[in-house]
Amino acid sequence: MKDPVPPAMPAPVAHLQFKAALLLALFVLLVGGTALYLMYARGTFESTQRLVLVAEDSEGVSVGMDMTFAGFPIGRVRRVELAEDGNARIVIDVPRKDARWLRTSSMFTLVRSLVGGAALRAYSGVPTDPPLPDGAERKVLIGDTAAELPRLVASARELLQNLAQLSASDAALATSLANLQALTDKAKGPRGVMGVLGSESDAQKVSTALARANALLARLDSMAAKADAQVLGPDGLVREGRATIVQLGALLADARASLKQVDAVLAEAQGVATNVRAATTDLGALRSEVDATVRKVEQLVDEVNRKWPFARDTELKLR
Amino acid sequence: MFAAPSIQEALVELARAAKRAVAGWWGIVRLGAQLLEMALTPSTYSGEAWRNLAQHIVQDTTPMLAWFTVLTTLISLIVIRIVMVTAVSYGLTQYALEMVVRVLVLELIPLTAVLFAALRCTIPNAAEVAALRPHEGWETSVSAGREPLRREVLPRVVSGLFSALMLAAVSCTVTLVVAYLSVYGPVTSGLAAYTRTVGHVFNPAVSLILGLKIVFLGIAVALVPMAAVLDAAPTRRRATSAELRGLVRMFVVILLIEAASLVGNYY
Numbered sequence: 001m002k003d004p005v006p007p008a009m010p011a012p013v014a015h016l017q018f019k020a021a022l023l024l025a026l027f028v029l030l031v032g033g034t035a036l037y038l039m040y041a042r043g044t045f046e047s048t049q050r051l052v053l054v055a056e057d058s059e060g061v062s063v064g065m066d067m068t069f070a071g072f073p074i075g076r077v078r079r080v081e082l083a084e085d086g087n088a089r090i091v092i093d094v095p096r097k098d099a100r101w102l103r104t105s106s107m108f109t110l111v112r113s114l115v116g117g118a119a120l121r122a123y124s125g126v127p128t129d130p131p132l133p134d135g136a137e138r139k140v141l142i143g144d145t146a147a148e149l150p151r152l153v154a155s156a157r158e159l160l161q162n163l164a165q166l167s168a169s170d171a172a173l174a175t176s177l178a179n180l181q182a183l184t185d186k187a188k189g190p191r192g193v194m195g196v197l198g199s200e201s202d203a204q205k206v207s208t209a210l211a212r213a214n215a216l217l218a219r220l221d222s223m224a225a226k227a228d229a230q231v232l233g234p235d236g237l238v239r240e241g242r243a244t245i246v247q248l249g250a251l252l253a254d255a256r257a258s259l260k261q262v263d264a265v266l267a268e269a270q271g272v273a274t275n276v277r278a279a280t281t282d283l284g285a286l287r288s289e290v291d292a293t294v295r296k297v298e299q300l301v302d303e304v305n306r307k308w309p310f311a312r313d314t315e316l317k318l319r
Numbered sequence: 320m321f322a323a324p325s326i327q328e329a330l331v332e333l334a335r336a337a338k339r340a341v342a343g344w345w346g347i348v349r350l351g352a353q354l355l356e357m358a359l360t361p362s363t364y365s366g367e368a369w370r371n372l373a374q375h376i377v378q379d380t381t382p383m384l385a386w387f388t389v390l391t392t393l394i395s396l397i398v399i400r401i402v403m404v405t406a407v408s409y410g411l412t413q414y415a416l417e418m419v420v421r422v423l424v425l426e427l428i429p430l431t432a433v434l435f436a437a438l439r440c441t442i443p444n445a446a447e448v449a450a451l452r453p454h455e456g457w458e459t460s461v462s463a464g465r466e467p468l469r470r471e472v473l474p475r476v477v478s479g480l481f482s483a484l485m486l487a488a489v490s491c492t493v494t495l496v497v498a499y500l501s502v503y504g505p506v507t508s509g510l511a512a513y514t515r516t517v518g519h520v521f522n523p524a525v526s527l528i529l530g531l532k533i534v535f536l537g538i539a540v541a542l543v544p545m546a547a548v549l550d551a552a553p554t555r556r557r558a559t560s561a562e563l564r565g566l567v568r569m570f571v572v573i574l575l576i577e578a579a580s581l582v583g584n585y586y
Contacts (some may be wrong), residue, residue: 012374013374013377013378016370016373016374016377017370017373019373019381020373020374020376020377022375023376023380023381023481023485024376026485027481027484027485030488030489030492031488032493033492034488034491034495037514037517038517038518038526040514040518041514041517041518041521042518042521042522042523043518063522064519065519066515066519070454073515115411120503130485176355297389
């Protein structure tokens with residue numbers, strides 16, 4: 001039986017062409033933009049240089065994994081291949097802008113941890129070295145935590161074996177302990193520790209030596225007492241020394257008084273000197289007066305001579 | 320006494336079921352080939368046919384685009400938050416971002432987008448065609464020149480495919496942006512590291528598989544329900560069972576495509 005009612009036709013849409021074009025454009029934009037972003041993220045638009053790392057074992061290295069420098073990714077594994085000599089060749093693309101971190105002296109390591117993948121790291125110790133050329137080949141140092149474990153277990157086993165040998169009943173340590181036990185047993189005997197040292201005669205000698213040492217010590221003690229009396233007794237050196245020091249103090253006081261008197265004498269002498277200087281000044285004045293008097297007397301004699309008839313002609317005449 | 324006929328009947332029934340299944344799958348392939356041939360004809364994109372196609376595209380995609388974007392953002396936020404918190408608690412933060420991109424962009428979001436397009440667009444479109452079929456003139460015009468296929472079926476299938484692809488593209492882009500904002504916040508300083516992580520995940524093989532997966536999922540959800548209703552007899556009573564059969568076939572195809580993509584990505 002046919003259905004008499006046809007389904008309702010969709011209502012016409014306003015600006016249909018524009019909306020459809022907009023949707024298509026949005027779709028193309030999204031797909032194209034995503035594709036371009038992914039190509040950029042994959043480094044398609046970057047110029048790179050090649051670095052080949054040679055490793056004995058490339059386990060854990062995968063295409064696309066990063067090589068880091070100081071924690072920053074500066075390269076990406078492009079290919080891993082097996083060389084003719086049986087070594088693994090890890091081909092890495094390094095963007096040219098990041099290649100400046102790699103130098104000819106750079107070291108490369110491949111570290112495999114227990115959790116997570118392997119990590120390729122680069123270290124440049126001397127930043128002034130020439131930059132790493134394009135296509136350079138370098139050996140990679142491998143540090144493998146998983147490979148370290150068996151080595152660690154082997155070392156631990158060796159250590160445990162040594163311990164077991166040490167603690168065995170016929171081991172040297174057990175024998176030494178037994179000897180020590182015997183020694184302490186002897187020390188607990190009637191002769192004590194002396195019994196450990198050797199035979200009876202030796203022990204006797206040691207005892208004699210000890211007795212003489214005791215006597216020596218007693219004598220030394222009495223000598224020390226005498227020396228004490230000599231030095232610190234009532235007529236000892238210390239008391240006499242102290243009296244001498246007191247006398248010296250008095251002597252010093254006398255000397256100080258004598259010096260004061262000398263000072264006074266010197267002061268007087270200074271006064272005398274001052275008086276002498278004043279007398280000298282007076283003598284100067286006296287002398288000038290005597291000079292004046294003599295000059296006057298001389299003028300007087302000249303005058304007498306001029307007036308005297310027998311006087312010689314003493315005039316000076318200009319010609 | 321009674322076992323032999325029942326086994327015979329069971330075998331006959333099994334053979335009939337197998338024949339029906341093979342015929343159903345063949346119907347899908349045949350319809351796909353017919354529609355592909357029409358879609359590659361330039362006249363489909365001119366005049367009345369283009370207006371018809373544009374109207375279906377706009378009416379199928381536009382209404383759900385906005386709120387599907389909101390829905391995707393919410394789902395992404397929740398999943399990213401769960402992954403980040405779990406990664407932090409296990410001390411594996413350096414792998415969290417890569418895991419977010421892999422789980423969401425490669426696996427979950429495209430599948431969600433395609434299923435959403437199927438529920439909101441392609442299955443209702445198939446139901447519309449099923450409702451059109453009992454009318455006068457459908458069968459005769461089909462046998463005469465395949466005009467109903469060109470006029471009614473092709474625009475709906477192309478629109479369903481476009482809708483699925485559009486939703487997948489929008490949701491993947493939104494998820495990438497939300498993942499960045501969730502991990503680094505509204506700053507540009509993390510862009511280089513994020514781009515590097517995205518580039519690390521999307522190697523050429525993974526990108527190709529993702530693209531092919533989305534296209535094939537879109538074709539599956541657009542074509543399979545339509546083929547199921549066209550394959551069934553043109554009565555309203557049978558239409559419901561045909562839609563159910565179409566749904567089952569669609570989910571089987573989606574499952575196969577997902578399995579193939581997982582094998583391609585991880586083996």
